[in-house]
Amino acid sequence: MANLKTTERKTKAQSMGLHTEVLTGKTQQKFFNPDEAENFYYWGTYDVDFNKRIDLDVNDLDCKEANKKIDELMSQGYGTIVIKNPQGKHSLGVGVLNKLNLIFEGSLGYFGVGSIDGPTVRINGRVGWSCAENMMAGKVVIEKNAGSCFGAAVRGGDLICKGSVGARTGIDQKGGTIIVGGDAGAFTGFMMQRGRIIILGDVGINLGDSMYDGTIYVGGKIGSFGSDAIESPMTKSDVDWIKRKLKVAEIGENFDVSKMTKVVAGKKLWNYDALEPTEKKGAI
Amino acid sequence: MCGIAGLIHRGKSSDVGNELQLMLQALKHRGPDSTGYALYADNDGENFIMRFKVGENVGEGSTSVNEDDSVYDKRKELVDQMLKNLNATVVKEEKLTPYSYRYEMKYDQDLMEFSKKIESIESVEILSIGKSLELIKDLGDAQAVSKRYDLGKVKGTHGIGHARMATESGVDIKSAHPFWGYPFSDVSVVHNGQLTNYWNNRRVLENKGMRFMSECDSELIAVYLAEKMRNGASLEEGMKDSLSGLDGVFTYFVATKDSLGMAKDTMAAKPLVLYESDDLVAMGSEEIAIRSILPHEIETYDPFDGEVKVWQI
Numbered sequence: 001m002a003n004l005k006t007t008e009r010k011t012k013a014q015s016m017g018l019h020t021e022v023l024t025g026k027t028q029q030k031f032f033n034p035d036e037a038e039n040f041y042y043w044g045t046y047d048v049d050f051n052k053r054i055d056l057d058v059n060d061l062d063c064k065e066a067n068k069k070i071d072e073l074m075s076q077g078y079g080t081i082v083i084k085n086p087q088g089k090h091s092l093g094v095g096v097l098n099k100l101n102l103i104f105e106g107s108l109g110y111f112g113v114g115s116i117d118g119p120t121v122r123i124n125g126r127v128g129w130s131c132a133e134n135m136m137a138g139k140v141v142i143e144k145n146a147g148s149c150f151g152a153a154v155r156g157g158d159l160i161c162k163g164s165v166g167a168r169t170g171i172d173q174k175g176g177t178i179i180v181g182g183d184a185g186a187f188t189g190f191m192m193q194r195g196r197i198i199i200l201g202d203v204g205i206n207l208g209d210s211m212y213d214g215t216i217y218v219g220g221k222i223g224s225f226g227s228d229a230i231e232s233p234m235t236k237s238d239v240d241w242i243k244r245k246l247k248v249a250e251i252g253e254n255f256d257v258s259k260m261t262k263v264v265a266g267k268k269l270w271n272y273d274a275l276e277p278t279e280k281k282g283a284i
Numbered sequence: 285m286c287g288i289a290g291l292i293h294r295g296k297s298s299d300v301g302n303e304l305q306l307m308l309q310a311l312k313h314r315g316p317d318s319t320g321y322a323l324y325a326d327n328d329g330e331n332f333i334m335r336f337k338v339g340e341n342v343g344e345g346s347t348s349v350n351e352d353d354s355v356y357d358k359r360k361e362l363v364d365q366m367l368k369n370l371n372a373t374v375v376k377e378e379k380l381t382p383y384s385y386r387y388e389m390k391y392d393q394d395l396m397e398f399s400k401k402i403e404s405i406e407s408v409e410i411l412s413i414g415k416s417l418e419l420i421k422d423l424g425d426a427q428a429v430s431k432r433y434d435l436g437k438v439k440g441t442h443g444i445g446h447a448r449m450a451t452e453s454g455v456d457i458k459s460a461h462p463f464w465g466y467p468f469s470d471v472s473v474v475h476n477g478q479l480t481n482y483w484n485n486r487r488v489l490e491n492k493g494m495r496f497m498s499e500c501d502s503e504l505i506a507v508y509l510a511e512k513m514r515n516g517a518s519l520e521e522g523m524k525d526s527l528s529g530l531d532g533v534f535t536y537f538v539a540t541k542d543s544l545g546m547a548k549d550t551m552a553a554k555p556l557v558l559y560e561s562d563d564l565v566a567m568g569s570e571e572i573a574i575r576s577i578l579p580h581e582i583e584t585y586d587p588f589d590g591e592v593k594v595w596q597i
Contacts, residue, residue, distance in 0.1 A: 088571030
């Protein structure tokens with residue numbers, strides 16, 4: 001990282017991967033002030049070794065203690081951490097901003113592995129509501145079922161559930177890919193703005209309701225289309241891309257991808273592409 | 285936000301009091317104001333169990349007041365007199381707190397008329413009547429209420445419970461869950477969510493002779509289902525009908541003497557995690573409720589929107 005104290009204001013912010021722009025008009029939000037960089041702490045940027053492995057039993061820890069312990073282990077160079085006895089606890093594995101192999105031997109409660117940026121996560125049980133919310137990058141694989149709001153506001157990475165998921169999967173999704181091996185509930189892709197969702201099974205009512213942009217592929221039956229969600233023809237590049245993604249996700253080996261239904265935004269409610277660049281940022 | 289939990293053992297009875305207490309305690313963060321249990325206990329099935337209160341335990345925002353114990357005692361005497369007038373024979377009576385009682389009694393006539401007469405006494409509310417239903421609710425978390433009413437030793441087949449965070453009405457017993465499905469014996473309901481057509485439905489149901497004891501919107505579900513069943517619908521039919529008849533967001537459980545059911549609104553706005561096996565069904569607002577009684581790895585799932593399920597013991 002560049003020396004923050006000596007570089008110019010704009011360069012400083014850019015070197016931290018942030019932007020200094022102050023939006024005008026309706027949005028007056030200031031994203032980042034580089035003059036405060038001295039007070040800024042980058043959490044969890046450790047050099048870890050994937051071959052250095054450790055088990056962590058969280059049976060007697062609360063989520064804060066468990067997450068702190070994960071951070072400590074990363075700081076000691078552990079690149080593969082196996083969490084034992086998660087017992088459906090909430091907010092486990094949240095905020096890991098590092099490369100890491102994180103394995104949960106059991107199930108998670110709400111907000112599991114939220115706001116992560118980089119790790120590869122495998123969960124051998126199920127997850128509760130809002131799993132991987134706001135994930136920036138990485139890969140999360142869930143072996144069983146997931147609750148509602150699966151992958152809410154995901155911005156990047158691959159989020160894979162081999163079982164079925166609840167309602168509002170990919171709500172407010174801004175990027176990345178969500179793959180579901182089973183069925184999905186109502187309002188899948190609700191208000192999604194970017195990214196792709198692949199559902200191999202059936203979906204409930206109001207699919208893609210009020211979506212701005214992005215694409216949803218459905219393998220099974222659709223309960224109903226939501227407001228402004230429309231069907232679009234599958235192209236060869238769609239088929240090739242889904243096949244590749246499923247192969248990486250290790251599900252749907254014999255699934256006939258060509259018969260999937262592709263759903264996109266009709267853009268009658270909200271034409272996202274017509275926005276000015278600054279307005280787009282406000283929308284996202 | 286409230287927490288609900290329920291379980292049913294199929295083909296056997298278990299320590300249902302202790303199990304439900306563990307499940308509800310795990311959900312304490314969802315509702316710290318009051319806790320309620322509807323336990324279906326291994327009673328002899330001959331006598332009616334009536335649980336009633338003659339006063340309130342009052343917390344923040346309640347429209348009721350705490351009163352002197354002598355006032356409660358006087359009301360209890362009036363209840364005893366009314367029971368004599370109704371030809372009900374009290375076999376056993378227990379004073380649980382200064383304001384709540386459990387009576388075992390023999391009675392073989394109309395429960396609606398019976399309840400109306402008993403509740404005509406000022407501040408007296410029947411919490412439940414049933415041959416196996418034991419409905420207990422009070423202020424405090426699951427452990428505190430369980431200890432106060434000695435629920436840890438209750439054995440039975442099934443039960444539902446509720447940890448309440450008071451939102452639309454005050455903190456007191458009358459607004460706490462579960463609600464008895466007046467006037468049906470052994471029917472109880474717990475609910476997580478908000479009902480937006482409460483007043484419309486309440487006016488209609490009151491005109492049909494149904495009674496509301498609180499201003500808690502959740503009571504509507506119990507009364508709504510009771511009214512459907514009074515007109516010949518099965519429990520499952522009533523529950524399916526409620527998906528369109530009740531407006532708002534909800535997940536609710538309803539239990540009868542031999543069954544347990546769940547319903548989820550058509551927007552799936554409220555959480556529910558379900559575990560189903562041949563001999564046990566356990567469900568709760570969060571996975572940790574189920575984990576509190578089943579610590580080993582199990583297969584659980586979220587029911588979809590508009591789903592109604594009923595299990596028999």
